[in-house]
Amino acid sequence: MPQAVATKPAAPPSGDGIVIGLAGQPNVGKSTIFNLLTGLSQHVGNWPGKTVERKEGVCKRHELTLRLVDLPGTYSLTANSVEERVTRDFILDERPDVVILVADASSLERNLYLLAELLILPVPVVLGLNMMDVAAEQGLQIEPHVLQAALGLPVVPLVASKNQGVSELIDAAIAVLRDPSLFQPARPEIGETHRPVLATLRAWIAGAIPPELPEEWVALKLLEGDDEVTTRARGWLSDAVWQQVAGLLKAHEDAILDIASGRYEWISRMVRAAIIQPPLGQISLTDRLDKIAVHPLWGLLLILVMFGVVFWVTFEVAAPIQNWLDVTLIERLSGWLKSALAEQPPWLSGLLADGVIGGAGLVITFVPILLIFFTVLGLLEDTGYLARVAYVMDRFMHLLGLHGKSFLPLFLGFGCNVPAVMGTRVIESHSGRLLTILLAPLVPCSARLVVLAFLTPVFFGQHAMFVAWGLVLVNLVILAIVGVVLNRTLFRGQHAAFIMELPLYHLPNARTIGLFVWHNTWAFLQRAGTLILMVSIVVWVLSNFPTADVEQSYLARFGRSLTPLGELMGMDWRMIVALLSSFIAKENAIATLGILYSAGVEGGGLVAALARQVSPATALAFLTTTMLFIPCVATVAVIRQETGSWRWTLFSVALLLAIAMSAGIVVYQGGRWLGLGV
Amino acid sequence: LASASNLLQTLLRQVAASGTANVAELARQLQLPASVVQLMLEQLLRLDYLQLVVSGCATACERCPFHAACAYRQQARIWMVTAKGTRYLERQ
Numbered sequence: 001m002p003q004a005v006a007t008k009p010a011a012p013p014s015g016d017g018i019v020i021g022l023a024g025q026p027n028v029g030k031s032t033i034f035n036l037l038t039g040l041s042q043h044v045g046n047w048p049g050k051t052v053e054r055k056e057g058v059c060k061r062h063e064l065t066l067r068l069v070d071l072p073g074t075y076s077l078t079a080n081s082v083e084e085r086v087t088r089d090f091i092l093d094e095r096p097d098v099v100i101l102v103a104d105a106s107s108l109e110r111n112l113y114l115l116a117e118l119l120i121l122p123v124p125v126v127l128g129l130n131m132m133d134v135a136a137e138q139g140l141q142i143e144p145h146v147l148q149a150a151l152g153l154p155v156v157p158l159v160a161s162k163n164q165g166v167s168e169l170i171d172a173a174i175a176v177l178r179d180p181s182l183f184q185p186a187r188p189e190i191g192e193t194h195r196p197v198l199a200t201l202r203a204w205i206a207g208a209i210p211p212e213l214p215e216e217w218v219a220l221k222l223l224e225g226d227d228e229v230t231t232r233a234r235g236w237l238s239d240a241v242w243q244q245v246a247g248l249l250k251a252h253e254d255a256i257l258d259i260a261s262g263r264y265e266w267i268s269r270m271v272r273a274a275i276i277q278p279p280l281g282q283i284s285l286t287d288r289l290d291k292i293a294v295h296p297l298w299g300l301l302l303i304l305v306m307f308g309v310v311f312w313v314t315f316e317v318a319a320p321i322q323n324w325l326d327v328t329l330i331e332r333l334s335g336w337l338k339s340a341l342a343e344q345p346p347w348l349s350g351l352l353a354d355g356v357i358g359g360a361g362l363v364i365t366f367v368p369i370l371l372i373f374f375t376v377l378g379l380l381e382d383t384g385y386l387a388r389v390a391y392v393m394d395r396f397m398h399l400l401g402l403h404g405k406s407f408l409p410l411f412l413g414f415g416c417n418v419p420a421v422m423g424t425r426v427i428e429s430h431s432g433r434l435l436t437i438l439l440a441p442l443v444p445c446s447a448r449l450v451v452l453a454f455l456t457p458v459f460f461g462q463h464a465m466f467v468a469w470g471l472v473l474v475n476l477v478i479l480a481i482v483g484v485v486l487n488r489t490l491f492r493g494q495h496a497a498f499i500m501e502l503p504l505y506h507l508p509n510a511r512t513i514g515l516f517v518w519h520n521t522w523a524f525l526q527r528a529g530t531l532i533l534m535v536s537i538v539v540w541v542l543s544n545f546p547t548a549d550v551e552q553s554y555l556a557r558f559g560r561s562l563t564p565l566g567e568l569m570g571m572d573w574r575m576i577v578a579l580l581s582s583f584i585a586k587e588n589a590i591a592t593l594g595i596l597y598s599a600g601v602e603g604g605g606l607v608a609a610l611a612r613q614v615s616p617a618t619a620l621a622f623l624t625t626t627m628l629f630i631p632c633v634a635t636v637a638v639i640r641q642e643t644g645s646w647r648w649t650l651f652s653v654a655l656l657l658a659i660a661m662s663a664g665i666v667v668y669q670g671g672r673w674l675g676l677g678v
Numbered sequence: 679l680a681s682a683s684n685l686l687q688t689l690l691r692q693v694a695a696s697g698t699a700n701v702a703e704l705a706r707q708l709q710l711p712a713s714v715v716q717l718m719l720e721q722l723l724r725l726d727y728l729q730l731v732v733s734g735c736a737t738a739c740e741r742c743p744f745h746a747a748c749a750y751r752q753q754a755r756i757w758m759v760t761a762k763g764t765r766y767l768e769r770q
Contacts, residue, residue, distance in 0.1 A: 107713075109711065109713045109714050109716075109717055110713075110717060113717060191684060254766055254769075256725060257684070257686040257687055257690075257725070257727075257766075258684065258686075258687075260686055260718075260721055261684055261685035261686045261687070264685050264686070264710070264714055264717065264718050264721075265685055267714055267717070268710050268711060268714050271711050271713070271714065272711070287702060290700075290702060294700060294703075391700060502700050502701070502702070
């Protein structure tokens, strides 16, 4: 049953009292049409009791004088805003002879919803399809005559900005006035479930509502839950009838879904009828690419390939530059400082040359790695691909039984674990939030990825890309396993559903990527100049006192106390200390290695020193442990802040320590078994 | 095409059932133009059956010391079913 109400009988098309309302959404070109049709005859005032501007004008056409009223731009007629109320009150109270709905042809669906609401009001409607040129540029091919046949009302294509089709539009409105049979609209229907309810409501309110309001429309608005109509109906109806109506509405409070569904089904039919070809170009390209990028299996494989590409580009382009800087700049600067400070106390030249330059200075040589790494990541994000990564990973996590909403903060963890932990605030449930906080440090943050990008070529040369790629994969697999275990033991699994609007793929913007790279590199340099410099100095001091022999230093004594654990992972005390120093900031691991492994070694820089002294099995165990180790102190502090509990904070630290050490032991012992221990 | 009487209900059910979905995929499942599904999602949002999960770190980032250096600015809009939406589906 169509939601039909009787329209006003057509006015005689000869008098001066013909009123035409010009309706439409904001920014569809309504005012342009109004100006073209009325010229200088405009009158501007306010709608009674409202601050909304009312524009009226006169248009003379075919010896007729038409009074045009430019209605406020509205997206619907649900009385949610003053503009919507003004528009529908005008149609209901002033009963124009015809309403011209101006629609944006390039966004037809949105405009058709407004038309669906207009068609249940008692007024004939003419549809003006403006911006046909914009629609054509977007690859949309609209057939107005097909849409006209499907809608059952006049449809006029136009380009108002070029004054094309505007005369035809006003002629179509006059034609409807002269021949009402041109307006035989196919109105949206509501579902069968609520048709009897609508009929009952209509019967109950019959005769009680103001005569100017159509009963069908009032009943429909009551069923939709329209606040204004419901409030007014309370006054129109007797208490007894109102109690009945209120009871019925309460029992059908979700009827709006049924009513709106009818409108969307109607819109879909119209769009299918009128748009003869799907959108071309960018949208279809996005669809084609997404067939792979968001596919459950191919999408996952593509992510792994992309990670591989990021590392490959980083290693191929940036690592040789970093190595050159290390050997030439750092070593030369260090040598020059030692010469320049030859007359000074030995501790001063040692502190500056080996501590500051060999530690924090070495970290500065990462800059080429950072520039390349963040440029590639920036490119992936700005093209819209990283949103696909989030989508695929979320679905992957669901398969593993993890909390769906966890993916948002976990995804942020690739940048930094601090916002990842803070980002868990989007999760309402306490247990879901806690679980995500515990998992967040297992996401390899950019600092860890930079350490990985620096050390894997040092240890593994041409195989670095595969090692780095594998270590990231190991992190994610361990994250998934820990998530599943915690979800099934400490926390009860919760299921949250998501819909994601994936952005269109587009060409990256150089300025956006430049800013992205700059922010990240600058933040890194700030850390290098503060935290990393401070730790470098402390590490040098502790490794050079009480004697200059590093093996007899305080740091060596402390590191050796942890040797039993280190031996299981193939690490000597220097690597254990480097690992511990990463608690302050992840990059400290490299600064510490630089100070401790370069001590007493001449030539070749840290790369040569490490390559000579560390076996592949140990290197692999060190990298694995670093990737899974407790996060930096800033993240631990935020975990305490967000959980509000020292117990959970310590549990998180203990859990990560246990995971990192276990993984390190397994990797080293496995590496030895494979003959990589030499 | 899904039944006219319950398109929004069907969409809500698809969202709740699929765990994670994207608009294009839902449109294929419902055999509707993606642009119409987009409108339906917005309507469900207005009616409080869905809520927009504001881009990941939007609230947390305000106080985050690493905000400027954050590597992952969310581009995608994400919705989830609300308690009202869940109650509605349970009643059906």
